[in-house]
Amino acid sequence: MARIKEFDRDKALDSALGVFREHGFDGTSTEMLVTAMKIGRQSLYDTFGDKWALYRLAVERYASAETEAHIRELRSSGRAIDGISAMMNRVVAQADRACLGVNSICEFGQSRPDLTEVHLAADHRLRHAARECISQAQDAGDLDQSVSPDAVIDFLIASIAGIRIAARGGAGPEVLQSLARLALRALMPR
């Protein structure tokens, strides 16, 4: 058993994540992985099990980091609505890099229960944090009260996915910005 050290493990996982994110699971070969991770083939299998386990781990890591980043933005400002804006702006700013979450949902749908579990966990975590923020914004009169917080989150998440797909399809920054602006418009009080 040859495990690589903890420090390199995380860096290697990040490299694998980058490949999966760009090429998907089926589009990524072990050759591409060992090259990008700069470790031997054997170390890969000893450390991560097999290709699928590595993929699942990468998705898990990505989902966790992304969720954390969303929440950080949500809480970045005193006014809750500004936090929501900040979250969407971050998505727009980073839309040039493919989203592993959207990618994996697209590639596998609901066909892999262990993957679905990962998505559900991240969704649950983000939903929990966002609910609070959204309620605040509603109380402050910055968000329409007639839309339930859960519906708001669903809409924001779907809008984020839409923005990322648009970006992957070639849309420029100004278009993405407009998409985010319109998404927020849907939630404003009238």
Place this chain on the structure above:
Amino acid sequence: MARIKEFDRDKALDSALGVFREHGFDGTSTEMLVTAMKIGRQSLYDTFGDKWALYRLAVERYASAETEAHIRELRSSGRAIDGISAMMNRVVAQADRACLGVNSICEFGQSRPDLTEVHLAADHRLRHAARECISQAQDAGDLDQSVSPDAVIDFLIASIAGIRIAARGGAGPEVLQSLARLALRALMPR
């Protein structure tokens, strides 16, 4: 050269489309294709060239049919805004089947120029038809005038993608319905 007859060709292409739509390009083997299409391997290669050509053709066919369906809904009613609603409702109603357009953009991004071309053509066609409809709705006071028609189309397309990703991720009909409703809300006059 053994070409299969025109009638079967279309049915076979539809079958291939169904497989690609569910499993993507890399996730689909020629074995799966010949089984689903119910033709011999040789007929496949003689008729369609190779796997990639068949895929491109399937995407082209799908994009064309989907664009046509969107436009049909857009023009289904006297009031333009009702047409837009109808388009979104159709998307919600059919969201249980994966979208080959979203799928192929997710899988290949901008890396295949011949694919990008197909997407651009469909986008152009839909945009052209929708512009007219949106202008009408704006003139009728059913859509906010301050948002440019092109921005409206981009937003609608992105929202459709978002709805479809949500569906593939497991969202139920009532959630999808709510997403569509909120998307339209963003465009309403205030």
Place this chain on the structure above:
DNA sequence: CCAATTCTGGAACAAACAGTCAAGAAAGGA
């Protein structure tokens, strides 16, 4: 400095892959 551990590189594996070949069945027309 030695010995155990950890990692690398290359070779090897069976399975699956996309694509080709050739022989024959089916069908259609004369």
Place this chain on the structure above:
DNA sequence: TCCTTTCTTGACTGTTTGTTCCAGAATTGG
């Protein structure tokens, strides 16, 4: 009937896949 074209079938090729095995280099700890 016979001949030509159209299509199916199954075997075949070379490549690539994911994974494992093994010998040796590097690193580590005592």
